[in-house]
Amino acid sequence: MVAGPYCGKLLADMGADVVKVEAPLGGDVARRQAPFLNSLPHQDGSVLFLHLNTSKRGIQLDYTNPLGLGILKELVKDADVLVEDNPPEVSDRLGLRYEALTELNPKLVVTSVTPFGQSGPYKDHKAYPLNSFHAGGEGYLTPLANPLSVNGMLERPPTKQGRFVGEYEIGMLAAIPTLAALFHSRAGGGGQHVDLSKQEALIGLNFLEMAFWLIGGPVPTRTTRMMDIGGIMPCKDGFVEFCLHEEHQWKGLVRMLGDPAWAEEEWAQKPATRAEHSGEINGHLREWLPQYTKAEVMELGQQAGTTVAQYNEIPEVVESEQMRVRDYFVDVTHPVAGTRKYPSAAYRFDGRPLALKPAPLLGQHNEEIYRGILGFSLEELGQMRELGVI
Amino acid sequence: MGALSGVRIADFSWALAGPSATMMIASLGAEVIKIESRTRLDVTRHGPTFDATNRQKLAVTLNMRHPKAIELAKELVRKSDAVVENFRPGVMDGFGLGYESLREVKRDIIMLSCSIAGGAGPYARYAGYAPLFVALSGLGQLVGYEDGPPTEIRIAADIIVGMTNAVALLGALVHHQETGEGTHIDISAVEALASMGGDSLLDYTMNGRVQRRLGNDDSAMAPHNCYGCAGEDSWVSIAIGTEEEWQAFIRAIGAPAWTADPRFAHGLARIRHRAELDELITKWTGERTPQQVMELLQPAGVAAVPSYKAPDLFGNPHIRERGVTKKLQKGEQAMEVVMPGGKLSKTPYVIDRPGAQMGEHNGYVLGTVLGLSEQEIRDLEEQGVLE
Numbered sequence: 001m002v003a004g005p006y007c008g009k010l011l012a013d014m015g016a017d018v019v020k021v022e023a024p025l026g027g028d029v030a031r032r033q034a035p036f037l038n039s040l041p042h043q044d045g046s047v048l049f050l051h052l053n054t055s056k057r058g059i060q061l062d063y064t065n066p067l068g069l070g071i072l073k074e075l076v077k078d079a080d081v082l083v084e085d086n087p088p089e090v091s092d093r094l095g096l097r098y099e100a101l102t103e104l105n106p107k108l109v110v111t112s113v114t115p116f117g118q119s120g121p122y123k124d125h126k127a128y129p130l131n132s133f134h135a136g137g138e139g140y141l142t143p144l145a146n147p148l149s150v151n152g153m154l155e156r157p158p159t160k161q162g163r164f165v166g167e168y169e170i171g172m173l174a175a176i177p178t179l180a181a182l183f184h185s186r187a188g189g190g191g192q193h194v195d196l197s198k199q200e201a202l203i204g205l206n207f208l209e210m211a212f213w214l215i216g217g218p219v220p221t222r223t224t225r226m227m228d229i230g231g232i233m234p235c236k237d238g239f240v241e242f243c244l245h246e247e248h249q250w251k252g253l254v255r256m257l258g259d260p261a262w263a264e265e266e267w268a269q270k271p272a273t274r275a276e277h278s279g280e281i282n283g284h285l286r287e288w289l290p291q292y293t294k295a296e297v298m299e300l301g302q303q304a305g306t307t308v309a310q311y312n313e314i315p316e317v318v319e320s321e322q323m324r325v326r327d328y329f330v331d332v333t334h335p336v337a338g339t340r341k342y343p344s345a346a347y348r349f350d351g352r353p354l355a356l357k358p359a360p361l362l363g364q365h366n367e368e369i370y371r372g373i374l375g376f377s378l379e380e381l382g383q384m385r386e387l388g389v390i
Numbered sequence: 391m392g393a394l395s396g397v398r399i400a401d402f403s404w405a406l407a408g409p410s411a412t413m414m415i416a417s418l419g420a421e422v423i424k425i426e427s428r429t430r431l432d433v434t435r436h437g438p439t440f441d442a443t444n445r446q447k448l449a450v451t452l453n454m455r456h457p458k459a460i461e462l463a464k465e466l467v468r469k470s471d472a473v474v475e476n477f478r479p480g481v482m483d484g485f486g487l488g489y490e491s492l493r494e495v496k497r498d499i500i501m502l503s504c505s506i507a508g509g510a511g512p513y514a515r516y517a518g519y520a521p522l523f524v525a526l527s528g529l530g531q532l533v534g535y536e537d538g539p540p541t542e543i544r545i546a547a548d549i550i551v552g553m554t555n556a557v558a559l560l561g562a563l564v565h566h567q568e569t570g571e572g573t574h575i576d577i578s579a580v581e582a583l584a585s586m587g588g589d590s591l592l593d594y595t596m597n598g599r600v601q602r603r604l605g606n607d608d609s610a611m612a613p614h615n616c617y618g619c620a621g622e623d624s625w626v627s628i629a630i631g632t633e634e635e636w637q638a639f640i641r642a643i644g645a646p647a648w649t650a651d652p653r654f655a656h657g658l659a660r661i662r663h664r665a666e667l668d669e670l671i672t673k674w675t676g677e678r679t680p681q682q683v684m685e686l687l688q689p690a691g692v693a694a695v696p697s698y699k700a701p702d703l704f705g706n707p708h709i710r711e712r713g714v715t716k717k718l719q720k721g722e723q724a725m726e727v728v729m730p731g732g733k734l735s736k737t738p739y740v741i742d743r744p745g746a747q748m749g750e751h752n753g754y755v756l757g758t759v760l761g762l763s764e765q766e767i768r769d770l771e772e773q774g775v776l777e
Contacts, residue, residue, distance in 0.1 A: 161586075163589060329595065
């Protein structure tokens with residue numbers, strides 16, 4: 001639902017020609033997802049759809065219809081990559097199997113994004129993004145406990161992250177083997193199938209968490225991974241995060257606190273003994289913090305040489321000097337949604353922010369592709385439309 | 391034989407965000423040469439995470455303070471397709487290995503530089519680790535309970551940045567394959583994390599709406615949560631998105647009287663009364679294990695999946711059949727490592743080399759790749775170039 005389109009978005013925003021294939025009536029289900037621009041439900045007003053489908057061309061096609069499937073196969077003949085997220089039994093039923101498509105185009109890379117992969121006892125299990133996030137094991141470890149919240153924490157359910165953090169992660173993890181397979185195909189190696197199980201993608205993402213357990217460590221839970229000194233702490237107007245790993249950062253923390261007497265104690269001189277006194281150290285920090293805003297803490301702390309940062313709210317991120325200097329938010333003009341600032345990407349190629357194009361209107365590129373690439377006549381287009389194929 | 395066979399990467403990166411990216415690239419078949427120095431150790435070098443993050447890579451030692459080492463680094467770059475580094479901005483320039491210098495050595499080189507802020511803006515001068523970047527990115531505000539503080543994301547955050555690096559690097563490799571052009575990619579860790587909340591950012595720029603953490607809530611679905619099961623800290627996720635699924639759910643749990651309550655009659659009502667709904671569902675799940683709940687609900691077409699903890703994650707029949715770990719031999723020791731997601735049918739991920747010892751491949755890199763004689767290599771050792 002989100003991961004597959006996000007994978008396509010990553011490729012499209014980097015300049016690939018990505019054609020989004022949508023059901024003729026209503027299009028992608030994301031078009032009906034709130035929130036909407038100005039809270040007005042409209043098939044071109046879904047914030048999620050507008051975000052996930054930047055830079056793509058869009059056609060309508062009902063490939064569950066044999067005529068439509070035939071058209072899809074025509075399109076696939078000239079394509080490098082097909083990304084699809086149908087449940088395996090649907091792909092099977094429709095004849096959208098990689099084996100069938102590779103006969104039409106031996107160079108084709110097919111990436112299938114499904115909750116549990118193309119094989120195995122759970123392959124036909126249903127999973128929404130919530131379920132996939134918990135299927136991958138990261139759900140169980142979220143939210144991470146901290147001294148502010150640890151009491152009674154395990155009585156509350158583990159959660160997903162944000163709205164679609166897991167799905168975006170999976171989309172990236174689908175793009176990686178897809179791009180590698182594309183590279184291989186273009187090097188003369190021919191196409192292949194990328195079987196992307198969302199569950200396995202997230203397990204892979206958390207390889208380090210699991211590495212500790214696999215070498216005989218304790219079962220990771222929300223409370224086994226708390227930071228001893230620092231972590232998240234409240235201050236005058238919000239929260240800050242202290243994350244210390246090196247000696248000079250500890251010295252910076254002491255400097256920030258004004259070189260208090262307790263920092264001269266024997267136990268404060270070595271990391272091992274400090275860890276035993278983490279409760280006391282955190283107590284001192286919590287006494288000091290309420291006098292300062294998060295911006296002040298960050299400035300004072302970083303100046304003194306310790307590693308601390310403020311928890312920005314979304315408006316602070318959007319309006320930050322940092323994002324402005326980097327042009328992370330770029331103007332995109334959409335025929336219905338107008339001109340708005342969209343988040344681009346974390347990467348710049350040769351210093352230039354990615355030039356995002358707007359998401360397509362439903363069927364916006366029907367003519368361009370059906371007539372331009374497949375050579376359909378106007379009559380044929382009309383017939384297809386009447387039959388509900390496009 | 392991997393998808394990226396024939397590609398060589400000169401990997402100057404350290405810690406987690408860079409190395410996790412190059413580990414993916416190496417697992418896809420590229421030859422990744424990790425450049426280290428005993429004079430400045432990678433923080434992870436002697437820890438338990440080193441093997442997991444640096445498997446598949448070759449290891450060479452170059453003392454970057456020695457001018458001869460810089461020359462060798464440049465020679466290595468000449469023989470490479472891409473360079474990856476995640477030092478603070480200015481460090482590579484300071485070595486004489488900035489992008490412009492490397493372009494003189496190889497016109498079409500791809501260079502990826504990852505740092506907290508991508509080298510520009512007020513954050514560029516800050517020091518920190520992934521949890522700080524999460525705080526700055528706004529992502530921490532989107533995770534946790536509605537009535538709780540923002541949440542820290544730790545190890546996973548570094549890997550999110552790493553995967554972002556890998557996507558960009560692969561994009562550049564494909565572009566180079568097509569056009570012969572190299573590029574300098576600069577990546578901001580803060581932006582990589584902010585991008586994980588992209589639609590939430592867009593909701594603010596479009597509608598001025600500030601999204602925040604909502605636990606497991608969804609604006610359009612109820613039930614949509616994790617429900618307590620039998621056993622300690624044991625949970626199952628259940629999400630119901632259609633009236634059809636709701637009816638199937640009711641039948642599957644034996645249609646208890648409360649399911650006929652008008653408070654739960656349709657979607658909007660269930661969302662409004664989700665707190666009560668969740669309590670009632672918990673009475674049912676509380677008597678069963680997460681696995682039992684899944685086995686009862688999935689055949690009815692209801693999305694129910696355990697919130698897997700490590701032993702059940704790796705021990706369940708589906709994962710056992712699919713296989714997500716591989717055994718690696720490191721000397722006397724056998725270790726199990728987690729495989730990256732994605733089964734490629736023709737060029738599967740390669741997982742056959744544990745993390746290398748420091749300088750383990752000096753002979754190969756300096757001798758075979760750079761063509762130095764054994765005597766030349768011994769001389770370099772004596773001069774401290776290979777520290």
